[in-house]
Amino acid sequence: MFGNYEIEDKFLIRENTLEIRVLKIAKRIFKYYRKCRNTEEFKRIVAEKINLGIYPLPPLNQKYFTTNTLYLKLRSAIALPPKERIIVYFKAPVDVGVALYKNNIFTILDKIPLIKEKYAIYGSIENGQICRFYTTDVYYKEPQVLLGEALVEAEINNLSNDFIEISKIIMPVAGVNMFYRGKESHYGLFKIVIESLSSISIKYVKEAKIPYFHQSPITVGQFKEHFRLEWGVS
């Protein structure tokens, strides 16, 4: 499903509740139609032929308020002994992005949220952050993900001298690389370093490659390499 498509005449993709259709309705005029859950979208595109890219996009909200982070609430907390390191996987929401491209110039035509949107505050009401909220299990090997979900690989390193219990993960997803394979999406690798209970940082490994996955050619938002958890981890 994810990938690049060259459309000269018509195009149709149907996956669960999602339907994307492109139809040539006149010379150099295409009609783009998308239906998903209860939302519909129509657009007209002027072109001889269309190069359409369908890629996973991080679910950043910029319409009414800004959300650059994901708040993953873990169904079961992780207890990590001092000086221990672990690699775990989570599931996180992802949007389906429809892009037009020509000569390596991309423009996002549509952004489709496939799973229910929910938000939460990380931090205080006065100066916390509004994050996209999702509840996930913790996996110790790569789980299967559905369309609308993406895999997150996290390396958690407890450098402190205390036991750490992790019940939520706050991930900055603006500007990250997204990866795809068929209908599956992947956020890539995050490194979480716990130096002490009050000093926790998350680093997205921008240069990491995910085997058997293709890297999406588009990124959304301003990338920040380090993210410091000001309000703790559990």
Place this chain on the structure above:
Amino acid sequence: MFQLQSFLELSMILDFIVALFYVVLGFIVAKIIVKYVSHVFRGKIPQRLLAFISRAVFYTIFLTSIILALIVLGAEKYITGILVAGGVVGVILGFASEKAVSNFISGIFLLVDRPLNIGEPVKIKNEAGVVTDISFLSTKIKTWDGRYVRFPNSEVFNATITNYGKYVARRLDMAIGVAYKEDPYKVVKAIREVLEEHPYVLAEPEPEIFVESLGESSVNIAIRAWVPTPMWFKVRKELISVIKEKLEKENVEIPFPQIVVWFRTPLKIIQE
């Protein structure tokens, strides 16, 4: 005679060059200091206040250099007169522009204290709307019904200001009355489902739904839900109708106010 005249002319030319030097030097020093002040305070104080401070610093230094230049040119006796006259005019103007000065000072305090910013929804002295401008003398808001209201800054500074947009989230309070025959736990569960389904009702802080009071004709259920501040009104509008729909679907009765009228003596009903 001729030598004395040429000496005086030379002296005047020299004075003029020195005076010009003072003016140019004052201009350059003022520019450098303004640049430094802008660099130090950029991002720390509001842009408008920074522009004002920069201008004040520039003109103070530049005017000082002009006064020095005039003294070099031998105009000190006039300068004393100008300063005395300026002082008198200043006192007169001070009395005349007391309100303007008060507004101006309040404007500076407002810019430093920042209880409100442009674009924020606020309520000042019973007028609510969005702040459209904060100048040194006044604050303007566009009310919800599209009126332009201008407040002198001294009034804004002394007034109680409610800023609805200062924090990232705002609590939405609602109360719903249901009939006494209804199971309150069933009602709470139905409302919770609605809140969980709504994307902009925040998952954390978790919404609270509870029986608040036993009213005259209904059991009153309170809802406290946090929503992102820009979405507050939209969510409120949507929730009222969605909750009503949900309760109707669950066959929960929302009662009208009821009064039981009791007569001391039984009523005689006459049938014709």
